[in-house]
Amino acid sequence: MLSLKIGRFLYLAANWAVLAFLLLPIAIIFVFALNPTPYIEFPPVGISLKWFDKFFASSQFMSALALSLEVAALTTIAATVLGASAALGIARGNVPGSRFITAIMLSPLMLPAILTGLALFQTYVLMDVGRPLWGLVVGHCLVTVPYVVRTTLAVLHNFDLRLEEAARNLGASPQRTFFEVTLPLIKPGVIAGGIFAFIVSFDQFPVSLFLVTPGQETLPITLFNYLKYDLDGTIGAASVVSILLAALVVIGLDRTVGLRSYVKL
């Protein structure tokens, strides 16, 4: 029985170690962001918000943050409309080859995102359009539409078709049935997909890499370029801001639709 206890102990110890491995690097960012010294100092020597001041006072970081938020907002709107309508078409359209169409809609998630960026960049070069904002939003849409398609399809699969039939039997027109029964019922899936789209776009690096103009970069690219030469607390502060944003989104997801349904990869 002793070996059983040792086995059980090792199993739990391994799991604690993996959890620590997952979460400690994120914790260290907070330490680093609040530490007043301009270099990494461990154990921390004090608490200060000066790196946050520096981050929010930096015009370079602020314009990057503004661009990221703008692109993420535009992407969320476009991806939600495209993805939700695609999911409705797949689930209700009675279109042949719906499995194939679903695979197509999810394919940008399976291919290296850096190739999506490269292929779009080459297309824009051939079209001679430069690197417009819409081009960046298009790139972000390609990698976010799949999330909306997936979350909306998940809701549509659990959807009781008799609710629509009941509405129609009671005399509602197809349009009225759609707007008053179908749409409200799929709303959680669409919203969850939209939240996913926002966070994926906000953190998107590889697609943006080819599509931003120098001097007009999104936050992850600005952070990356800064990291190449500097390792001071400003990066920590910028990171904490984006982590808090992600945490807010996770809580939002859990509140609106629950986390469990989104972990089926």
Add this chain to the structure above:
Amino acid sequence: MNRTGANVMGLALLPSALFFALFFFLPIGLMAVMSFLTGNPVVMPNVTATTRHYERILDDPYYFEVMWTTVRIGLYTTAATLILGYPLAHLMARIKSRSLHALLLMAVLMPMLTGIVVRTFAWMALLSDKGVVNQILQALGFAPMQLMYNEFGIVLGLVHIYLPFMILTLTGVIGRIDERLEQAAQNLGASPIRAFIEVTLPLSVPGILAGSLLVFALAISAYVTPILMGGFQIMTLPILIYQQISANFNIGFAAALGMVLLTLSLILVFAYNHILAAVSGQRDLA
């Protein structure tokens, strides 16, 4: 009436189908074409077809070295995520308490929703020459170690980034294995470890394969972590592709390298889909 309604809903597919055709499949097709051209046809009037970009890749052993480094980093990352991820996936699949399960899920999703650049930064703060780990080592009287600017650092950073993908894939598959099978083995006298090795582990092989392919595909296309953790010392395929655009503006050669990465990924995607189909087929039988 039902059928007309159905067809109207089918029209909802049109915008996204058009969007994907124009901005996903057409660009990838153009990339394939560009990989066979001598230059950019918009600015160069005398562009001709050529296979020289591919010949360059095949002729120079340097590019094989780059590809092998990329694949090797992918293999190390996959093996490490599997070894680290399996116990936690098993715990998540078997844990009874709903609130503990939710907490574990949060812990796995939290890093996933933290950007790649931010997480790579965290590893730089930990592992750089004057980073947290080396400061602790020195305080304890040990010599500092070179923990990054090498493949070890790259793999460690990638493992952190892709471990959640492995855990979630494995959890899904292990969760579908009937726990009573393991209990039956134990009732017949097998130790818990033997019951696990002879019952649960073989049944989770489809999840191991699916998770491994996914992590491998993601790891070979990574850009940020290899460049920052490698300190510009180690060349991988994605870094080389970006360098061909940013430093040389050689879009034809970048396209050819892109096609190599695309082919590698497509092979993996097909394998992944086959394994996923096998996994879901098994669930249907249960």
